[in-house]
Amino acid sequence: MDKNMISPLAYIHPEAIIGENVEVGPFTFIDKNVVIGDNNVIMSNVNILYGSRIGNGNQIFPGAVIGAVPQDLKFKGEETTAEIGNNNTIRENVTINRGTAAKGRTIVGSNNLLMEGVHVAHDALIGNGCIIGNSTKMAGEIIIDDNAIISANVLMHQFCRVGGYVMIQGGCRFSKDIPPFIIAGREPIAYSGINIVGLRRRGFSNELIENIHNAYRIIYNSGKNVTEALEQVKQEIPTSPEIEYIISFIENSQRGIIR
Structure with a gap:
């Protein structure tokens, strides 16, 4: 870890494990029991909390909070993780909570774009190559398969699953599963054809x-x-x-x- 790339105004717990070629901006907080891989850019005012595991080549923008305890009253402080893969772009004010006893970990795969204000709740599983629009909120234990596109301001009920290669219209809310390869839209949400362009x-x-x-x-x-x-x-x-x-x-x- 090149100390020159770590702002003197950042706090990194001495037990945190940080890889090579990692930039850390001012006023960023990195807790103990955190593992961060190589070639990450962590901008200012980011909080990476207890139990976070971050791969390589990610960009994390100001205000993001990774690994905060779940917003679940059943959580009793159990040892859980929030795991992020490689080459993700995590924009401003994204929140990714760690898991509960239910699954033990929240997972965001690789090559995803999580736009500003996205919330990923406890025990969620997001695959690879997904695009998730501004202010979309995902409840606990949801699953999003690879290459899904979810537009802005979408509300996703707990335990729902979204199939791969879907396109979900902005502003939708749903409490059922959305099968792969389709467009889902309208109000209430409905099948709107296959995602032929995608x-x-x-x-x-x-x-x-x-x-x-x-x-x-x-x-x-x-x-x-x-x-x-x-x-x-x-x-x-x-x-x-x-x-x-x-x-x-x-x-x-x-x-x-x-x-």
Whole structure:
């Protein structure tokens, strides 16, 4: 750790473990039982609290608070962590709480952009390559799969899951699961077609996009219940990892999917 990159106005607990080539701005607080990897830029007025684990190559902007105790009255001070992967951009005033006895850790993967004012509650699991818009709030034990795009001011109920490659309209709130590859929007939130632009940008073939589209036509527009619709998908849509992902996501949904 090059002391020249650490502001003399920052506080770093002597037991904190800091990697190589880490910049720390003034008035930043780094607690004990914190591990920070290499090549991170931690700007001014950041709080990285007990139990935080931060990988390599992250940018953390002023006012962010990582590893604060959960906003959960069941929390009794148990040893838990808030774990952040590599190459994330964590903008101003983002809050990422550590876990509870439920799962023991809150996880944010790699290559994510968390915009200003995002809240990640206890025991949440955010995958890789996600974009989460300003002031979006995620409750406890939510799951967001890889490459999801969640717009600004979205409210996500506890225990919900968001599938990969989705686009969620700004200002939405939801308490059911949002299956992969779709656009979710309107008020109340509803299936609004597949995320065709996003899938093309990610290199999905026209044939695969058509198969995904046909699967969701059956699920949402056939008039069948979910179980019957999934059976029809299995029989009529050519199998692929993406189609299997849709089927398993919906079959394993604990809260049911948005309609």
